[in-house]
Amino acid sequence: MKAVIVNEGGSLSLEDIDIPKITSPDQILVKIAYCGLCGSDIPRIFHHGAHFYPITLGHEFSGTVIETGNDVTEFDVGDLISCVPLLPCFKCDECQKHYYSLCKNYTFVGSRIAGGFAEYIVLNKKNAFKLPKGVSPLEGAFFEPMTVGMHALLLAGGCQNKHVVIVGGGTIGLLAMLCAKAMGASSIAVLDINDERLNLAKQLGADVIYNSKNLSSDEIYQALSSNRFDQIVLETAGSPITVRLAIEIAGPRSKVCLVGTLHNDFTLPEKTFGLILRKELQILGSWMNYSAPWPGEEWLLVSQFFVEGKINLNDLIAVIGDFNTFIHKVRDLNGQSMNGKILLNCS
Structure with missing residues (x-):
């Protein structure tokens, strides 16, 4: 598969790497549809802000389930999902109080592990939110950034x-x-x-x-x-x-x-x-975007608003491009702010 690799020093490369495989019964394999560039990705690319290099970033994405682990009953092949990038431990005192955003023993898709600037990804089933009928893959890529403001409200x-x-x-x-x-x-x-x-x-x-x-x-x-x-x-x-x-x-x-x-x-x-x-x-x-029941009311409300047609994203999208277009746009952002969402189209 193709993946965007961020290297030390801010260089980006498009590489052919192996499609990841399910290694745990609670995982799913997802074919990514769209992945958005987050403002938090900019310092990870250009200012040595990632936990390690080389890395594939991307935590605002949607995709289709194409394979499930043996213990996965929440998703079927063909389901459209949005990535829920945080994976808390669910065991610490904060998690027991449903303060998932405050968990200190967490991992995070596209930051601490490989992310969605690629054609495929393996996720823990808790890192996926099933999208209802009527919600498009493009809308699904906006769930994570939209729930950030929803959490604060x-x-x-x-x-x-x-x-x-x-x-x-x-x-x-x-x-x-x-x-x-x-x-x-x-x-x-x-x-x-x-x-x-x-x-x-x-x-x-x-x-x-x-x-x-x-x-x-x-x-x-x-x-x-x-x-x-x-x-x-x-x-x-x-x-x-x-x-x-x-x-x-x-x-x-x-x-x-x-x-x-x-x-x-x-x-x-x-x-x-x-x-x-x-x-x-x-x-x-306000930190991140999670509550109970996991991943939280934020995600349910955003889903409801899309189904009801209360949210229109068209004017918030600056660029939707393939891998090469995406890399070109990201390189242009060094030292500049984003006006509108830049999205990688992996379909």
């Missing part, structure tokens, strides 16, 4: 009849916006410094958009004042500036959910810290 108690503010209009932020809209949010505001992303957010259904490069945090806070109660603020950009901005624009007793991963040290000014106290904010950390 559920940690905040859901967003029905609440006002959602999303700081960061990248793919995760816009997918979270689509989830919030499907969950019945009263209003959705999106902040970014990129007008192209903001226009896309508006096109996808945001009620208001703000360019935080042109407006101060106080100006944005005042603009949001009519919707300042029952508010959830999702920080999805993962930078010190946007974390501070999320706190400064939040309304009284808002829940501020930190989703984006920081790659730099963060110092909070005394005045901004005081706002957490004075506005009685709740600061929630």
Whole structure:
């Protein structure tokens, strides 16, 4: 089979390797349909961020089951699945409390073991979520990134009849916006410094958009004042500036959910810290996208939204390409951000 190999130093190669074989009775062999490039893959490729090299990355993918181990009763040959990349131990105290995202004894597809930038993959059966009829393979490749924002919204108690503010209009932020809209949010505001992303957010259904490069945090806070109660603020950009901005624009007793991963040290000014106290904010950390029953309510809700036609992904896809096109696009990303999802078409 063909696979994209990431080598030390950021070089990518397309290689012919053996199709993996089932070695345990609880495994399935999957023919991959689509695999998305995640923002977390960029440092793994270009900044020595992988656990080992060479490696095949990719954890946002869908595919078809073509073989099952002897102990697999949950899947049949021909089933369409989405990858659930985390494999917790299910034994530690965190797992016993269903805090699967917090398991310290886990493995992860496309990070700690080979991933989906290939034609075939062997998965533990718990690393697969069966897709219902009516959900396409392309939609299946979006389950993992979409459930990231869903997890944060559920940690905040859901967003029905609440006002959602999303700081960061990248793919995760816009997918979270689509989830919030499907969950019945009263209003959705999106902040970014990129007008192209903001226009896309508006096109996808945001009620208001703000360019935080042109407006101060106080100006944005005042603009949001009519919707300042029952508010959830999702920080999805993962930078010190946007974390501070999320706190400064939040309304009284808002829940501020930190989703984006920081790659730099963060110092909070005394005045901004005081706002957490004075506005009685709740600061929630959100890590990954899992709950009970495994893999969680997040995955069931996303599945439901696709079946009901509440999510349209067309405008969020930048490129769908074969192996060579995919490698070319990834190489172009060194030092640049992604505007829209880049997908490998393995079919």
